[in-house]
Amino acid sequence: MLRTLSDEDLVERAVAGEHDAFAEIVRRWERKIFALCFGMLGREDEAKDAAQETFIAAYKNLSRFRGEAKVSSWLHRIAVNQCLTTKRRTKTRAEDFFDGEDGSEERTFVAAPHHSPARTAEAQERTNVVRQAVRALPADLREVVVMKEFEEMTFQEISETLEIPLSTVKSRLYTALKQLRMRLERTPVEIL
Amino acid sequence: MDRKAQIECPCSESIVSYIYNEMPTAKRTTFEDHLLECQICTDDFALVSEARFEVFDWKRVEFDPLAMPVIQVSYQDRERSLIGRIRDSWRWAAAVPAFALIVIAIGLGYTVWLTRTPAPEMSAVPVMPEEISPALRSVPPPTASLTSGPTLQDVTAPTSVKVTTKTTSVTQRRSTNPPHQAEYARSSVPRVKLSSDVAVNISPVAPKKLPRLGAYDDEDDTSLRLAELFDEAGPPQDQP
Numbered sequence: 001m002l003r004t005l006s007d008e009d010l011v012e013r014a015v016a017g018e019h020d021a022f023a024e025i026v027r028r029w030e031r032k033i034f035a036l037c038f039g040m041l042g043r044e045d046e047a048k049d050a051a052q053e054t055f056i057a058a059y060k061n062l063s064r065f066r067g068e069a070k071v072s073s074w075l076h077r078i079a080v081n082q083c084l085t086t087k088r089r090t091k092t093r094a095e096d097f098f099d100g101e102d103g104s105e106e107r108t109f110v111a112a113p114h115h116s117p118a119r120t121a122e123a124q125e126r127t128n129v130v131r132q133a134v135r136a137l138p139a140d141l142r143e144v145v146v147m148k149e150f151e152e153m154t155f156q157e158i159s160e161t162l163e164i165p166l167s168t169v170k171s172r173l174y175t176a177l178k179q180l181r182m183r184l185e186r187t188p189v190e191i192l
Numbered sequence: 193m194d195r196k197a198q199i200e201c202p203c204s205e206s207i208v209s210y211i212y213n214e215m216p217t218a219k220r221t222t223f224e225d226h227l228l229e230c231q232i233c234t235d236d237f238a239l240v241s242e243a244r245f246e247v248f249d250w251k252r253v254e255f256d257p258l259a260m261p262v263i264q265v266s267y268q269d270r271e272r273s274l275i276g277r278i279r280d281s282w283r284w285a286a287a288v289p290a291f292a293l294i295v296i297a298i299g300l301g302y303t304v305w306l307t308r309t310p311a312p313e314m315s316a317v318p319v320m321p322e323e324i325s326p327a328l329r330s331v332p333p334p335t336a337s338l339t340s341g342p343t344l345q346d347v348t349a350p351t352s353v354k355v356t357t358k359t360t361s362v363t364q365r366r367s368t369n370p371p372h373q374a375e376y377a378r379s380s381v382p383r384v385k386l387s388s389d390v391a392v393n394i395s396p397v398a399p400k401k402l403p404r405l406g407a408y409d410d411e412d413d414t415s416l417r418l419a420e421l422f423d424e425a426g427p428p429q430d431q432p
Binding site: 031081123149178 | 205207208209210211227231234235238240241242243244245246247249250251254255
């Protein structure tokens, strides 16, 4: 029932006190908000905390949602604010212990546990969709994605390897990720 | 910020630089401030981050658990250029004289080793006339050809016999009844026996040339002949 409603309808029901409506919002957006936080923070543990804080802040501020913007933009805004708060807090803690650190902490990612067979099946379906989407990319865009994500090369290294300008590398990667996002949106993964 | 200004906002390179942590710290702060003001860039950043995370998660799930593959490259299948062929032929051409040098060096080394090996000492002591038992002096000189009988070489056995004692005794048996001439020729050949206290050592030395009784026809043969010994021994005497 709730899965057929739009995000705006769910927010209205959540404001009216229907907790399941907000739970459906969380189910729809938790992975995307986590991905945004991971892109901002680069660490899984901090991204998880930031995503958690994002939904808590959204729930507390449901009454402030005017409907002028999309729910996704509203959540993005809250998530970016939350991530910047987290970064400042982390930077302050790091400066307390390591004076002179530039804040460029190593970006690590720990494998997210899949506790149930349903989660495992969802992950398997997701990898299949992503694999097909990456395979469908044009060759010049796909090679940049592979070099960056799989070979973990820097932009400068990719530029020297492919003998193309640095700005071209970045624009190709940006275009590749945007096209990938569009392809993934056309073949959504059923979230269990 | 109006739609046109947002579309023209050059954030695409900044977004990927920020996501992949390849942006200087000062620019990162500026970009974060821009995200707080620009909703389009914030949404764009969210979309790119989501796509990047999906690729990242796909790699983590499907590729990271894989073991490192064993890379095997068949160099025989590579195309050989003309320069490569010439280089290979020169490689073989250089190997031939190297092999020849190795063979020559081995041959020279073996020759030097042979020449520097000390010659074996003359260990076999021939029976000299002074050492012959006086009993032998009574043996009459053979009248028959000794070439038909066994030679001293046969009796004294191998030329490499090393006699380490000086107690060599030589006895000679003589038949009481003179046999037929031919038979006498055989029986009159002195038999040299080594006493039991003679230690015989077989040494791997080069054979020494001993007196040969059967070399009468050889004029160049300067070896000691038993006949000469008999001549020196004088006429035979009757033994009791």
